Amino acid sequence: MRRIIAVLLENEAGALSRVVGLFAQRNYNIETLTVAPTEDETLSRLTVTTTGDASKIEQITKQLNKLIEVVKVMDLTDGDHVERELMLIKVRAEGTTRAEIKRTTDIFRGQIIDVTDTTYTVQLTGPSEKLDGYIGAIGKAIVLEVVRSGVSGIGRGEKILGL
Amino acid sequence: MTEHLSGGDMLIRALQDEGVDYIFGYPGGAALHIYDAIFRQQRVEHILVRHEQAATHMADGYARATGRPGVVLVTSGPGATNAITGIATAYMDSIPMVVISGQVPSDLIGTDAFQETDMVGVSRPVVKHSFLVRSAADIPMVVKKAFYIATSGRPGPVVIDVPKDVTDPAITAPYKYPKSVSLRSYNPALRGHTGQIRRAVEALARAKRPVIYAGGGVVQGNAAELMTRIAKRLNFPVTTTLMGLGAFPATDRQCLGMLGMHGTFESNNAMHAADLILAIGARFDDRVTNNPKKFCPQATIVHIDIDPASISKIIPADIPIVGPALAVLEEMEPMLEQELTKHGLPDAAALQEWWKQIDGWRTSHGLNHHMLDRVDPDAKILPQQAVQALLKATSGDAYVTSDVGQHQMFAAQYYAFDAPRRWINSGGLGTMGFGLPAAMGVQFAFPQATVACVTGEGSFMMNMQELSTCLQYGLPIKVVNLNNAALGMVKQWQDMQYGGRHSHSTYREALPDFVKLVESFGHVGIRVERLGELMPAMTEAFSEKYRKRLVFLDVHVDPEEHVYPMAIKGGSMRDMFLSRAETN
Numbered sequence: 001m002r003r004i005i006a007v008l009l010e011n012e013a014g015a016l017s018r019v020v021g022l023f024a025q026r027n028y029n030i031e032t033l034t035v036a037p038t039e040d041e042t043l044s045r046l047t048v049t050t051t052g053d054a055s056k057i058e059q060i061t062k063q064l065n066k067l068i069e070v071v072k073v074m075d076l077t078d079g080d081h082v083e084r085e086l087m088l089i090k091v092r093a094e095g096t097t098r099a100e101i102k103r104t105t106d107i108f109r110g111q112i113i114d115v116t117d118t119t120y121t122v123q124l125t126g127p128s129e130k131l132d133g134y135i136g137a138i139g140k141a142i143v144l145e146v147v148r149s150g151v152s153g154i155g156r157g158e159k160i161l162g163l
Numbered sequence: 164m165t166e167h168l169s170g171g172d173m174l175i176r177a178l179q180d181e182g183v184d185y186i187f188g189y190p191g192g193a194a195l196h197i198y199d200a201i202f203r204q205q206r207v208e209h210i211l212v213r214h215e216q217a218a219t220h221m222a223d224g225y226a227r228a229t230g231r232p233g234v235v236l237v238t239s240g241p242g243a244t245n246a247i248t249g250i251a252t253a254y255m256d257s258i259p260m261v262v263i264s265g266q267v268p269s270d271l272i273g274t275d276a277f278q279e280t281d282m283v284g285v286s287r288p289v290v291k292h293s294f295l296v297r298s299a300a301d302i303p304m305v306v307k308k309a310f311y312i313a314t315s316g317r318p319g320p321v322v323i324d325v326p327k328d329v330t331d332p333a334i335t336a337p338y339k340y341p342k343s344v345s346l347r348s349y350n351p352a353l354r355g356h357t358g359q360i361r362r363a364v365e366a367l368a369r370a371k372r373p374v375i376y377a378g379g380g381v382v383q384g385n386a387a388e389l390m391t392r393i394a395k396r397l398n399f400p401v402t403t404t405l406m407g408l409g410a411f412p413a414t415d416r417q418c419l420g421m422l423g424m425h426g427t428f429e430s431n432n433a434m435h436a437a438d439l440i441l442a443i444g445a446r447f448d449d450r451v452t453n454n455p456k457k458f459c460p461q462a463t464i465v466h467i468d469i470d471p472a473s474i475s476k477i478i479p480a481d482i483p484i485v486g487p488a489l490a491v492l493e494e495m496e497p498m499l500e501q502e503l504t505k506h507g508l509p510d511a512a513a514l515q516e517w518w519k520q521i522d523g524w525r526t527s528h529g530l531n532h533h534m535l536d537r538v539d540p541d542a543k544i545l546p547q548q549a550v551q552a553l554l555k556a557t558s559g560d561a562y563v564t565s566d567v568g569q570h571q572m573f574a575a576q577y578y579a580f581d582a583p584r585r586w587i588n589s590g591g592l593g594t595m596g597f598g599l600p601a602a603m604g605v606q607f608a609f610p611q612a613t614v615a616c617v618t619g620e621g622s623f624m625m626n627m628q629e630l631s632t633c634l635q636y637g638l639p640i641k642v643v644n645l646n647n648a649a650l651g652m653v654k655q656w657q658d659m660q661y662g663g664r665h666s667h668s669t670y671r672e673a674l675p676d677f678v679k680l681v682e683s684f685g686h687v688g689i690r691v692e693r694l695g696e697l698m699p700a701m702t703e704a705f706s707e708k709y710r711k712r713l714v715f716l717d718v719h720v721d722p723e724e725h726v727y728p729m730a731i732k733g734g735s736m737r738d739m740f741l742s743r744a745e746t747n
Contacts, residue, residue, distance in 0.1 A: 010348055014283060014295065025288045055475065062472035068292040068312060071348040163347070 002031070003057050004083055004153045006161050007046040007064060008071040011037050015069040019046060022067065028052070028060050032085070032128075032150030040163070043071065049128075049151045072161055080156035086123070086149040087131045088113075092142040093120040101138055108134045119144065168338040170299030171200035171330035174263065177306035179206045180340040183234050185225065185607055186210065187218040191238025192278060193265030196330035210607065210636065213628040215242050217600035219249020220626070223258050224604030227587045228562060230385065232259035232313050233604065239265045240278030243324075244285060248594060250320045251289035255591025256406060257383060259318035261309050262286075266295070268328040282324045291319030296329050300336040307341045316351025317470040318383060352469065355486030355494060363441070363465045363482050364498045368506065370439035370463075371513035373399045376422065379406030379590065380444015380469060386488035387411070387583035390443060393496055396503070398514060400521055402430040404445050406590040409580035414559070419521065420530065423451040424730040425572045428528035428741065431728070433521050434459055435737035442466045444488045447477040448591070457735035467491045528728075528741055530576055540695025543721040546570060546645045548697060550577040553615060553643055556701040561613040561641075562605045564588060566598035566622030569651035572726040574617040596625030599642065603629060606638045613705065615641045620674060620717075621650045630684035633713050641704050642681075642715045647722040648674060655725045659740075677717040686713040 009015050016035055023030050028050060035046040050060060057075065064073045076083070093101050098120070105112060105122050108130065114121035124134055128151060135143060155161065168176060174197055178186065186209045190198045201209050212218040215237045222233025233253075237246045243264040253260045267276040283293045292312045294305045302325075309321040328334075367373065375394050381387050381403075387410045394401050394417060401411040402422040411418050420427035422434055434440065440462045445451070452458045455477050466473075466480035467488055474483045484491055508514060534548045535555070550573050553561070559579050564587040565571040571588055580586045587605060589597040602616040623644055633640060645651075648671040657665050678688030687709060691700045697718065704714040728739040 014293075017284070018287060021287050055479075059472065059476060066470070066472055068346065068349050 001053060001057070002049060002051050002077070004076040004081065004151055005048050005050065005061065005064070006074045006076050006153060007048065008038070008161060008163075009035075009044045009046055010069040010071060011042050011044045012069060015044070016046070018067050018069060019048075019064065022063055023048075023050075026059070026063060028056070032148070034150040034152050043163075045161075047150070047152050071163065074155070074161045076153045076155060079159060081153050082156060083127050083151050083153040084125050085128050085131055085151050086125050087134075088121060088123055088147040089135070089143060090119055090121045090145040091138060092118065092144055094118050097142065101142075104134070104137050108137070110134065165337040165339060167335040169196070169200070169330065169332045169335050170296075170302055170325070171196035171332060172203075173299060173302040173336070173338050174306065174325065174330065175200040175204060175207060176338060177303050177340055178234060179204070181306065181310050183207055186234045186236050187212055187221040187225075187604070188236030189215050189218060189238065189242060191240075191242045191265060193239035193267055193327045194236060194242070196327065196332055197236065197263070197265065197325070199332065200330075209236070211632065212600070213631050214626065215245035216248050216596065217626050217629045217632070219246050219260070219262065220252065220594075220597050220600035221604035221607070222260050223249060223253045223597075224564060224587055224601030225608045226253070226258050226260055226604075227601070228584050228605040229608045230383070230584065232261055232310060235260065235262040237262070237264050238278065239267055239282070240280045242278075243280055243282040247286060247289065250286055250322070252589050252592045252594040252597060253320040254289045254291065256379060256589065257318050258320070259313040260320040261313050261323065262320060263323045263325060266324045266326040269297075269326040270328070272326065282322060286322045289320070290322050293322040293324065295324045296326065298336070299329050299331075299334055302329070303338060303340050304344070307344045308346065311344045312349065316349075352486045353490060355467065355484045355491035357494065359482060359484045360491060360495050361498060363484060364495060364502055366439055366463055366465055366482060367397065367441065367499065368502050368509045371510050372437050372517045373397075373439040373441065374419075374433050374437040375399050375401040375411075376404070376434065376440050376442045376445050377401060377407040377410040378404040378443065378445025380488050381407055381410040382444075382583040384444055384469065384488040386443070386492055389489060389492045389496065393492060393499065396499070398508065398518075399441075400433055400518070402426070402434065404448070404451060404590070405575055405588065407445065408575060408586040409583040412581040413579035414581055419525075421575055422736070423448075424453070425576065425726050425728060427525075427530055427576070428728055428739070429521055429524040431730075431736045431739060432524045434462075435735055436520070437462045439463050440465065442468075442480075443492070444468060446473040449477070452477060453730045453736050453738065454733050459736065532577065535698065537694065540693060542694040544691065544694050544697055544718060546573045546647070546720040546724055547577050548694065549643060549645055549718045549720060550574050550617065552697050552701040553617065554578050555698070556705045557613055557615060561585070561615045562587065562602070562609070564598045564601040564605065564614070564616045566616075566618040566625075567593045567595045568619050568622060569647070569655060569724075569726050570617050570619040570622070570645040572652075573645070578617075595622040598622060599626050599629050599640070602640045602642075603633060603638055606640055607636070613641070615643055617643045617645065619651060620644055620646045620648065620677070627680070630681060630686060630713070634685040637711065638713060639709070639711050640713050642713070644677060644715060644717050646677070646717055646719050647724070649722055651722070652726070658725065659729070677715060681713070681715040686715060688715045688717060691716055691718045
């Protein structure tokens with residue numbers, strides 16, 4: 001079961017290493033991890049996607065909560081939420097494939113943000129499956145480089161992770 | 164007027180303001196400013212150890228016996244890494260400890276400087292929290308936070324890593340020790356959920372085959388007295404974990420002894436057959452549960468623990484209660500009382516039947532606590548007899564520390580602890596070398612108390628350099644060395660699971676003469692080889708004659724002896740071997 005866990009963390013040196021260390025130490029899986037300061041500069045927000053059964057996820061959230069610098073933890077997948085990931089992807093774009101890539105990119109509502117005679121760099125945002133879908137559609141054979149941000153997530157409506 | 168102090172002076176002053184009486188430590192380059200600050204004051208006494216690991220175990224023993232946090236001071240690099248084993252030991256057993264480590268100057272951090280190690284990084288998985296101090300001005304608040312975190316909630320070790328420039332005597336800053344501290348990201352539970360406690364009371368009142376399963380949290384949480392009162396009122400059987408020994412008086416009829424891998428027959432059978440388990444401050448460790456899938460199939464599980472992560476980690480709790488054992492039981496007691504006055508003991512007949520069954524288990528396969536009655540004075544000494552002799556010689560009133568292995572289990576099984584904080588051992592991490600320094604920490608805390616260290620020659624040799632520290636500070640510890648000339652527990656497993664192939668578990672020809680060894684350190688050594696010599700030697704060791712001396716009893720025990728009961732791997736709690744005959 002894939003889970004998106006959002007964490008509010010004191011924005012202090014070493015805090016991130018405790019979170020990452022916890023996952024390694026307790027044999028929890030990290031699929032993606034994003035972290036950046038919030039509008040309150042004393043806080044960082046971290047989003048981690050992981051997998052595990054219900055009891056494992058319960059342990060992950062409890063163990064995260066035990067870290068002194070963790071202020072709040074929320075399992076976004078418990079309720080309605082929005083998730084987005086950003087991907088920058090550089091593809092081989094030559095001859096007839098150029099138009100085809102352009103068409104596919106449009107269908108996925110991506111943008112071509114850098115162009116050379118032989119390559120396109122495409123920017124795409126969306127849920128992770130959409131990004132996977134795009135790679136599938138253009139074909140792995142022409143992919144030169146992929147950069148993904150990892151998942152960022154937020155609860156829908158009035159559900160807020162704050163102080 | 165605000166005082167201005169250097170970082171080094173602030174650190175020591177803050178320890179004074181915390182009420183610290185002892186620091187266990189070892190100096191070195193990065194810690195020298197701090198050591199100079201220690202030299203210029205009298206209120207905090209520094210104990211010079213011989214190895215930093217021992218310093219952490221001393222602080223640990225001090226903390227377990229007193230309930231107050233132990234304090235350690237080490238230098239950077241090897242000083243810091245040597246402390247890790249002791250920090251991990253305290254972490255696994257939730258012992259409050261503050262470890263101050265010197266660090267290379269801030270501008271050298273990250274340059275692979277002499278005696279540099281990333282202490283915050285190295286210690287991260289085995290601390291409750293850690294701090295790297297950035298400037299002298301931060302010291303009072305950092306120390307305050309460190310003690311608060313170490314002692315509140317589920318206690319644990321906290322590291323304060325202090326770069327040398329921060330303690331520079333030439334740089335001063337205003338000193339004012341904070342009165343209180345609050346951390347928005349750390350709010351340990353102070354009491355349990357009333358609704359959950361009420362549910363627990365209802366479950367207790369319905370129970371026909373209840374067992375109270377008490378762990379180290381009852382001891383550390385100062386809830387032993389109240390739990391005992393409640394258990395007595397309910398007439399419920401009590402079993403304790405290795406960490407919980409003494410939480411309920413061992414000599415009480417309601418005490419079933421320890422449970423788990425080497426638990427008593429009656430404890431493990433009662434757990435397996437129970438319809439209600441009240442777990443208090445215990446964490447369903449794998450050494451307790453055996454196979455979690457087969458664990459106590461009929462039991463409703465009420466689990467009280469200060470740490471939410473301990474609840475439903477291994478065994479799902481039916482009625483979880485997050486909170487300190489003492490506060491939860493304080494709230495529970497009047498509710499129970501109300502229930503009892505209204506309805507009386509809910510099912511006295513069922514409870515009586517349950518006790519009959521338990522007493523049957525106890526009579527048929529309980530531990531034999533009268534092995535000293537054997538009369539042949541030339542017989543080999545059994546390790547159990549040595550512990551029974553210790554119990555007799557000390558009238559059950561000693562602080563007993565242990566190391567790790569067979570001797571630890573024998574001590575746990577046969578020394579009857581009637582009070583909490585008297586049994587001091589490394590339960591979670593299983594750290595050999597713990598016993599002697601832990602005993603030293605206890606003796607510093609209680610100079611007049613009788614402190615015994617039950618050890619084995621393997622464990623003892625891991626920290627025997629502290630015999631020198633014992634001489635320096637005149638610590639009259641009594642060491643009972645159950646000498647079987649082998650790593651007994653390893654050898655036992657090799658006997659049981661590896662066809663008797665004793666791979667690297669024996670060293671008989673290479674052992675020192677322990678009597679001469681301890682004598683060279685200025686202590687008293689007594690060699691005991693035959694059963695007839697055991698009780699006289701034990702009595703002499705604890706006599707007035709040696710009240711001020713460290714006595715080392717080198718008790719040569721039957722090396723063939725195994726610890727029983729022993730859980731059968733993969734089984735339920737009631738699956739255990741009871742004697743060597745069953746394992747061959």
